[in-house]
Amino acid sequence: MEPPGAVASAVEDTERRLIALRDRIIRATIRPKDTLLRLINSELSFLRRISVSIPSSSPHSFNVGHLEAVAHVLQLPSITGVSRVCKSIPLSPSHSIYVDIVCSINGNPVWFIVSDRNPRHISWEGGPSEKNKGLKFKIEQVVDAASQAPVTLKPSSLVLFFSNGLDENICQKIKNEYESIDLEMDPFSYEEFELEHEWTNVVLGRSFTQARVIQIKVDQNCHETNEKNLSSSSMLESLIPCDKIDEFSDLNPGKSFWSLISGMKCWCCSLDDDTSPEVGLLKVSLGDVDAKLVNLDTTAMIAMVSGISNGGIERLLATPKSELIGRFKGNYEFVIAQVNSEIQSPIHSELSAVISRKRGIICQSVYSEFQELISMYGGPNEKIRAKCVLKLLKVVPDCPSTRLASLKTTRKLALKNKVVFGTGDYWYALTLTANIAFVRAVSQTGMSLCVFEHRPRALIGD
Numbered sequence: 514m515e516p517p518g519a520v521a522s523a524v525e526d527t528e529r530r531l532i533a534l535r536d537r538i539i540r541a542t543i544r545p546k547d548t549l550l551r552l553i554n555s556e557l558s559f560l561r562r563i564s565v566s567i568p569s570s571s572p573h574s575f576n577v578g579h580l581e582a583v584a585h586v587l588q589l590p591s592i593t594g595v596s597r598v599c600k601s602i603p604l605s606p607s608h609s610i611y612v613d614i615v616c617s618i619n620g621n622p623v624w625f626i627v628s629d630r631n632p633r634h635i636s637w638e639g640g641p642s643e644k645n646k647g648l649k650f651k652i653e654q655v656v657d658a659a660s661q662a663p664v665t666l667k668p669s670s671l672v673l674f675f676s677n678g679l680d681e682n683i684c685q686k687i688k689n690e691y692e693s694i695d696l697e698m699d700p701f702s703y704e705e706f707e708l709e710h711e712w713t714n715v716v717l718g719r720s721f722t723q724a725r726v727i728q729i730k731v732d733q734n735c736h737e738t739n740e741k742n743l744s745s746s747s748m749l750e751s752l753i754p755c756d757k758i759d760e761f762s763d764l765n766p767g768k769s770f771w772s773l774i775s776g777m778k779c780w781c782c783s784l785d786d787d788t789s790p791e792v793g794l795l796k797v798s799l800g801d802v803d804a805k806l807v808n809l810d811t812t813a814m815i816a817m818v819s820g821i822s823n824g825g826i827e828r829l830l831a832t833p834k835s836e837l838i839g840r841f842k843g844n845y846e847f848v849i850a851q852v853n854s855e856i857q858s859p860i861h862s863e864l865s866a867v868i869s870r871k872r873g874i875i876c877q878s879v880y881s882e883f884q885e886l887i888s889m890y891g892g893p894n895e896k897i898r899a900k901c902v903l904k905l906l907k908v909v910p911d912c913p914s915t916r917l918a919s920l921k922t923t924r925k926l927a928l929k930n931k932v933v934f935g936t937g938d939y940w941y942a943l944t945l946t947a948n949i950a951f952v953r954a955v956s957q958t959g960m961s962l963c964v965f966e967h968r969p970r971a972l973i974g975d
Contacts, residue, residue: 524560524563527556527560527577528557528560528561530577530581531553531556531557531560531577531580532557534553534577534580534581534584535550535553535554535557537584538550538553538584541584541587541588543584543587543588543595544595545595545596545597545598545956548598548599548600549580549583549584549587549598549599552576552580552599553580556576556577556580578629578676579627579628579629581629581676582627582628582629582674582676582721582724583598583599583613583614583627585676585721586613586614586625586627586674586698587614587616589698591618591619591698592614592616592617592618593616593617593618593943593963593964593965594616594617594622594961594962594963594964595614595615595616595961596615596616596955596956596958596959596960596961596962597612597614597615597959598613598614598615599613599614600612602615602624602658602662602666602959603959604658604661604662604663604666608658610654610655610658610659612624612625612626612655613625613626613627613674614627615666615668615959615961616961617961617962617963618672619941619963620806620937620938620940620941620942620943620963621669621670621941622667622668622669622916622960622961623668623669623670623671623672623728623961624655624659624668624670624671624672625672625673625674626651626655626671626672626673626674627674627676628673628674628675628676629676629677630675630677631677632675632677632678632679632680633680635648635675635679635680635683636648637649637682637683637686648683648687649686649690652671652673652687652690652691652729655671656671656691656729656731659671659731660731663919664915664916664919665916665919665920665958665959665960666958666959666960667731667916668731669730669731670728670729670730670731671728671729671731672696672726672727672728672729673687673726673727673728673729674724674725674726675724675725675726675727676721676723676724677723677724678723678724678725679725679727684725684727687727687729691729691730692729692730693727693728693729694727694728695725695726695727695728696726696727696728697726698724698726767823767824767894767898769822769823769824769859769861770817770818770822770823770861770898770901772861772865773817773861773864773865773868774817774901774902774905776865776868776869776870777868777869777870777871777872777873777905778805778870778871778872779872779905780872780905780907805871805872806871806872806873806874806937806940806941806942806943807867807868807871807872807873807874807942807943807944807945808873808874808875808876808933808934808936808937808940808942808943808944808945809873809874809875809879809906809944809945810875810879810933810934810944810945810946810948811879811882811883811886811933812946812947812948812967812969813864813945813946813947813967814875814879814883814899814902815883815886815970815971815972816860816864816947816967816968816969816970817861817864817898817902818887818891818895818898818899818902818972819895819970819971819972819973819975820892820894820895820972820973820974820975821848821851821852821855821970821971821973822855822859822860822861822970823861823894823898823975825894825973825975826852826855826856828975829848829852829973830852837849840974841973844971847971848971848973851968851969851970851971854968855970858968860967860968860970863967863968864945864967867943867945867965868945871943872907873905873906873907874906874907874908874909874936874937874940874942875906875907875908875909876908876909876910876911876912876932876933876936876937877908877909877910877911878911878929878932878933879933880903880908883899883903884899886972887899887972890972890974891972891974892972892973892974892975893975894975895972895973895974895975909936909940911932911936912935912936912939913931913932913934913935913936913938913939914935914936914938914939916935916938916960917931917934917935917938917955917960918931918935920955920958920960923954925950925951925954926951926954926955926958927951930948930951934946934951934955934962934964937963938962938963941963942963943963943964943965944962944963944964944965945964945965945967946964946965946966946967947966947967947968947969947970949966952964952966
C-alpha cells in the first residue's frame with residue numbers, strides 16, 4: 514500500500530502531463546486530432562473523479578504514456594496521410610482489428626502499433642493468464658488481419674513502436690519470425706514553453722531516445738510492385754537538359770516562380786544515388802529513405818503559375834472593383850480571398866519547402882486539363898510560366914493504384930480525382946493539391962493517402 518501523499522503526487526503529475534500533451538496537440542498541425550483529444554479528456558475526467566477520494570494505490574489505468582507516444586509518432590516529419598488514430602479497422606461486418614495509427618511513410622500505407630510498456634514486462638510467448646498472451650500472439654493477430662484487409666485498407670507494412678525500447682532477444686525473435694528490419698525514424702525534439710497553472714519550463718514531450726521501431730513487411734505486392742521504373746518510354750514531353758535550364762530565365766517568368774522551380778531536381782541527370790546511369794530513369798523502391806517524387810494535380814500547377822502567386826496582386830488591388838467584378842463575375846470574392854491569403858503568406862514559400870530536391874510528375878489527365886485551362890484563362894505571363902514548369906516535369910500515363918481504383922466512385926470520390934491521386938499513389942509520390950474535399954472523402958474510408966494540402970490560387974489573366 515502506497516502512502517496517500519505518494520498516490521496524490523502521481524495523480525497530479527499524470528494530470529499535468531495530460532494537460533501539457535493536450536495543449537501541444539491543439540497547437541500542432543497534426544490531423545486528425547479529435548480522437549486523441551477525446552481520449553486525453555477522458556483520462557483527465559477519470560483523474561478528477563479519483564482525486565476526490567485518493568485510492569490506496571496508484572490506479573493501473575493511466576494511459577498517458579501511450580497517448581504521449583502516439584502523439585510523438587504523429588508529429589514525426591515522415592508520417593503523412595494519417596486517416597485513423599486509436600481506432601479499430603473494420604475487416605468484415607463481424608470482425609475488426611485495433612490499430613493505433615493508419616498513415617503513410619514515403620508514400621506507402623502502414624499500420625502503427627504503439628507500446629509504452631516497460632520492456633521487462635513484455636514477453637514473447639506470454640504467460641498462463643488469458644490476458645497475457647505474449648507479443649508473438651499479438652503480432653500474429655495484426656499481421657493476419659493486415660494480410661486479409663480489403664485492398665483499400667491493406668498496409669504495405671506493420672510498424673511496431675516500442676517507446677521504452679525492447680529486449681534484444683525479443684527483437685531477434687521478431688526478425689527470425691517475420692524478417693523484420695529496424696526502422697530509423699526522423700529525429701524530433703520538443704520546445705519548452707510556459708504553461709498555465711504556474712507550471713513553467715515544462716518539456717512538452719518525452720525524448721523517446723530509447724524507442725525501438727520495427728517494421729514488418731505484410732504483403733510485398735499490396736502496393737503494386739516493390740520497384741517501378743520511370744523510363745523515357747513513359748515520358749510524354751521533352752525535357753530540358755539541366756545545363757540549359759537557365760536559358761528559360763530570359764522569358765522572365767518571375768523571381769518567385771524561378772526560385773520555386775529551380776529547387777526541383779532535374780529529370781535529365783543522375784543525382785546522388787537515386788538514378789541509374791541511363792538518362793531519365795528513376796527507380797522507386799518500397800523502402801526508400803526519402804520520398805523522391807512529387808505528383809502535382811491541376812490545382813497545384815495553377816497555384817505555381819497564377820498571377821496571384823507571382824506579384825500580380827498589386828495590379829489587382831489597383832483595379833476598380835466594378836472592373837474586377839466584371840472580369841471574374843461570381844468568382845470575385847473567391848479571387849479577393851486568395852489575394853488576401855497571398856499577402857499574409859506567399860504560397861511559393863509553402864510549396865518550395867515541399868518540392869525542393871524532388872522530381873515532379875503529372876499524369877496525362879492533369880497535363881491535358883492544365884493545358885486547356887491555361888489556353889482559355891491564362892494571361893501572357895501565366896502562359897510563360899506554364900511553359901516553363903511543364904518542361905521540368907515528367908508526364909506519365911494515367912495509372913491509378915489498385916487501392917484507389919477500388920474505391921467506389923461517388924460524387925465526392927469522382928473518377929477523375931481517383932485517377933490523379935491514384936497515379937501519385939502508384940508511384941509512391943506525395944501529391945500536392947488544394948482539393949481538400951477529395952482528400953477528406955478518402956480519409957473517411959479509412960485509407961491513408963500521401964498528400965500535401967495547399968491553399969488554392971486562380972488564373973487571373975496576368
